Amino acid sequence: MxxxxxxxxxxxxxxxxxxxxxxxxxxxxxxxxxxxxxxxxxxxxxxxxxxxxxxxxxxxxxxxxxxxxxxxxxxxxxxxxxxxxxxxxxxxxxxxxxxxxxxxxxxxxxxxxxxxxxxxxxxxxxxxxxxxxxxxxxxxxxxxxxxxxxxxxxxxxxxxxxxxxxxxxxxxxxxxxxxxxxxxxxxxxxxxxxxxxxxxxxxxxxxxRAIAVGRATEGAADPLATLTAELGAVRLISGKLADLERRTTGGFARGTATIEGTGDDRGRTLTLEIQNENLVAVEDGRVRAMVPDLITVVDSQTATAIQTEGLRYGQRVTVLAWPCDPLWRTPKGLETAGPRAFGYDMDYLPVEKIA
Missing domain, CATH: 3.40.1610.10 (CV3147-like domain)
Structure with missing residues (x-):
């Protein structure tokens, strides 16, 4: 059928x-x-x-x-x-x-x-x-x-x-x-x-795949843990959105978002660089994840993804990162959508090695 x-x-x-x-x-x-x-x-x-x-x-x-x-x-x-x-x-x-x-x-x-x-x-x-x-x-x-x-x-x-x-x-x-x-x-x-x-x-x-990811948290006792496992993701930080700078220019939404850790992550701070999507996650000057790997901000309670235009001061969020499709890790893939393609002076390192 x-x-x-x-x-x-x-x-x-x-x-x-x-x-x-x-x-x-x-x-x-x-x-x-x-x-x-x-x-x-x-x-x-x-x-x-x-x-x-x-x-x-x-x-x-x-x-x-x-x-x-x-x-x-x-x-x-x-x-x-x-x-x-x-x-x-x-x-x-x-x-x-x-x-x-x-x-x-x-x-x-x-x-x-x-x-x-x-x-x-x-x-x-x-x-x-x-x-x-x-x-x-x-x-x-x-x-x-x-x-x-x-x-x-x-x-x-x-x-x-x-x-x-x-x-x-x-x-x-x-x-x-x-x-x-x-x-x-x-x-x-x-x-x-x-x-x-x-x-x-x-x-x-x-x-x-998208439907499967969406169904994974339906009725889950711990949506965040369930989603993290479904994606094979690394949890970069859980905390409060403490600062947000965002502007629309050249047909893109650009900016930065700063998350201050809470609970077990208290005292830590993670910054996200944005160009429509979350491109790079940095903590204390160290890159924790970078494009083309996936970096997503979700609500810490419901595990619902929050788009960059939906970010608001004070939100309780968790940042997840996980590997991209292997195509993007080829030389041509990285040339096209790796960190240097967005103007970042850094070589790509897989999230599973640096997170």
Whole structure:
């Protein structure tokens, strides 16, 4: 029997995507609301694997692009995915056969359920990050060497922009400029591939993984311990959010968050560096975890992930870190999304060695 995403799956998917979002990818709540509405209106969404698709089937990766602080207020409508799908059909001469989340982390992992339902298409059980990243070129297809020669974007007003970049870095620069012009929030498709081309170029099983992570804490006596075990994570600190500096600039939410330890961690202080996502965790001048490994802030009582735009002074939080997909630890993966890709003058060290 074919797997399907049902109304009952949406809450678990949203919780899991929030955890995998490492603070970014957008708030999961608007995406969850849209997903439930779309399922009620259009039916449950088939969840397919690559081997269930014909080799020449077009896979449409979709994601919101922009600053999460903006997208929380300027929510995508129901027509944006339709406009993109129509443009893709015009370009390729045939319609997409499946939707894929470009990033499983945050709202960008949940909203594709709504987009797939609206388009009447299945959702591929895969994504291009295994987490969330802030920049367009930080996807598995770029690491795999697939040309970034087409980007289609649309905004809430109805503008449609088609970009033919020469590579992934130019894709980021031009798409980001379009996004800023659109108010720092837009819907985007890039790396439109056939199912055959997706093999080895996407990270498979991530939708199922997000649902499993979300279900892990349901009814758990100790949600934090349960989530930590499910992720294979290291607990970096538990404490109080003592300071927060955050700004929206260049289409990103940037800043730092400082957590002062409480209980067994009293006397310790951890600082997080943020660019949409949590990128680096530092304690007393020593790096405890760094991108591309995952760093997520959760509520210490409920283990609910807190996005960077949801951080508030005084929150009781725990910071968890765990290993990224092996693809990101390759030389090309680290060049694309390692600490130096974000301007940090440090060599990557795996979280399991430094935390």
């Amino acid at each position: 074919q797997a399907r995403i049902t109304l009952e799956d949406v809450a678990a998917l949203a919780r899991g995507c929030a955890v995998l979002g490492t603070g970014g990818g957008g708030d999961v709540r608007p995406g969850a609301i849209a997903a439930r509405r779309a399922i009620r209106e259009h039916g449950e969404v088939p969840l397919v694997t690559l081997d269930e698709l014909p080799d020449d089937a077009l896979v449409l990766p979709l994601s919101g692009i922009g600053a999460p602080t903006v997208s929380n207020e300027m929510v995508h409508g129901t027509d944006e995915p339709v406009r993109i799908a129509e443009e893709i059909e015009r370009i390729f001469g045939r319609p997409p056969a499946a939707v894929m989340s470009s990033e499983i982390g945050g709202g960008n992992g949940v909203a594709p359920v709504a987009w797939a339902a609206r388009l009447g298409l299945p959702l591929l059980d895969a994504d291009a990050m295994g987490r969330a990243f802030p920049e367009v070129q930080m996807v598995s297809m770029y690491v795999a060497g697939i040309p970034a020669n087409l980007v289609v974007m649309t905004d809430v007003v109805g503008n449609v922009v088609t970009i033919r970049p020469i590579d992934g870095l130019w894709s980021e620069q031009i798409a980001r400029a379009v996004c800023v012009a659109a108010g720092s929030s837009a819907l985007m498709a890039d790396y439109v591939l056939t199912a055959r081309e997706c093999a080895g170029a996407v990270i498979e099983g991530t939708v199922s």
